[in-house]
Amino acid sequence: MANPAKNLFQKVWNAHRVRELASGQTQLLIGTHLIHEVTSPQAFAMLRELELSVRYPKRTFATVDHIIPTDDQSRPLQDELAEAMMSELEQNCREHDIQFFGPESGFQGIVHVIGPELGLTQPGMTIGCGDSHTSTHGAFGTIAFGIGTSQVRDLLATQCMAISPLKVRRIEVTGTLEPGVFAKDVILAIIRKLGVNGGVGYAYEYAGPVLDAMSMEERMTICNMSIEGGARCGYVNPDSTTVEYLRGRRYTPDDGDFEGKAAAWLALASDPGAVYDDVVEIDGSEIEPCITWGINPGHNIGVSESIPTPNEASDDERAGVEEALEYMDFVAGASIAGTPIDVAFIGSCTNGRISDLREAARIAATGHVKEGVRTLVVPGSADVQRQAESEGLHEIFRKAGFDWREPGCSMCLAMNPDKLRGREVCASSSNRNFKGRQGSPSGRTLLMSPAMVAAAAIAGEVVDVRRIS
Amino acid sequence: MGKELQTSIRIDSVEGTGCVVRGDDIDTDRIIPARFMKDLTFDDMGQHAFEDARKAAKGQHPLDDERFTHASILIVGQNFGCGSSREHAPQALMRFGFNAFVGGSFAEIFAGNCTSLGLPCITLGEVDLAKLMDAVELDPTQNLRIDLDARSLTSRAGEMSISIPDGVRHQLLAGDWDAMRILLDAGDDIEKTASALPY
């Protein structure tokens, strides 16, 4: 007899299965589709060419995040290409009757920040978005896939995708985190342990006491970077923290029976005795603030460690370590603490939420940005910005010499004017340290938590945030 | 209710010469830097494939190597295409002239995007991959033949067995790789599933 105990992935999958396809794949219904300006215009064009309409406009929501400037968002945007992308999205939303959260709506922001804060993201959903960090939404017990433009077209036309079931790996983080160690450090430690392609073929279920104790925003940071670990998606089982976060949000169901809804959400959590394809345990008490030293997120170490040498790398990794050291121009064996930085970026769908800004502001309040360091603090959404400003965080940042900006993706991928120049080294709270990622083909990125970025901005170099009281 | 959608072309084999780009974890930012994603179409993506990497290599990048000029099969390492979901990456490589990818492993979203475009991503074991890379670099003129039906790759290095997920192989062989027609075929079943959802 089949095991009646199921994990959340299986439950959500089964509820969304439309049919099995001849290829052996499943036609899976994607209940909520989020779109943005960069990966949707070609999809709408294909739809038009095929004379198809959007099947479920009410299940589709749009915002603008990647190309939007963070200094002056008034229209028309100064960058003509950006203006064209934004107008195209507005036009497509109008034509197909899709809800668009543009700047005038007061709710614009990074798609993975606004989905949760509007209550669009709820347990048990399937979500698709033409962006790899769609995995973020998994924090709510959602199965959320990043997709390419052809699949955006498929979702617009059919609300479905063809996909094979994934294996599920449960990652249990035990113990408690030391003060100064954040969700960002936990996910970096996980990626370091399991590798940047360790998750291929898997959904990651994050669990254990460390996850249980986390806020929704911290869980989002973890799920966000599932993709950096190679996993197709990641999730956390819904619990009372999830329910309380969702209570009273704009799109949270409000038919007089929130408690009934909440009970149904909680029942989606993986059953005791559910079977996993793999289980991994990580001791959270041993994690220290982590920093990347190389050119992929797996190239990370604790702040007290030294930059690896090619000799100590495994045979598979040696060439990668050599390439990374050459690109970064770092000395093998040197301590990562003390590495000078030129730029500090706080923001992104990984760490651009209110709790991230509060932590960074707490550190910012202890000093002043080092002369010569360029800074950007970019709230993840208009809502985060309002909240931060109502708490006076923007004043704390400004007083400490940080540049407080308008919401967007900004220097996470530098499709707007916020870019590194030349060989600059950037302490960044974003998610990717790939070559050229932050807008300069030779720019260098050190990923770390927002508090660590703030501390680095003040010191002008990488420091251990645990030393700052 | 739209145009009559055609079955896409059946893809049972890909033949041509190869180009070797060594290195693991080559990400989509490297394949197509984000600044080129501001185009509203994919039309001009081809010319920007690997642009920054090619500039940095000052003409020494494999994509600029004359010996690989007409290559249609790109041979890569592990975890190729990791990073973002941008279809701009396979679009750029396809428009540059590649019809298939052979590697140690591929990032899933990248591979999925390739399938949507009818570009097979096939994997080889480590030993075979190293052998193939060496052989193609030594003699770039040789013909490579990927046979999806027989799950094999033939080159002067001999015949190797290849891996490709069953579902994807089926889609390519049946001409169903452009999933939309198949998905639309489900008709009322879509609405049945949608209306049963609690949201």
Ligand code: SF4
């Ligand atoms: S913040 Fe960065 S990773 Fe997140 S959606 Fe924007 S560009 Fe992508």
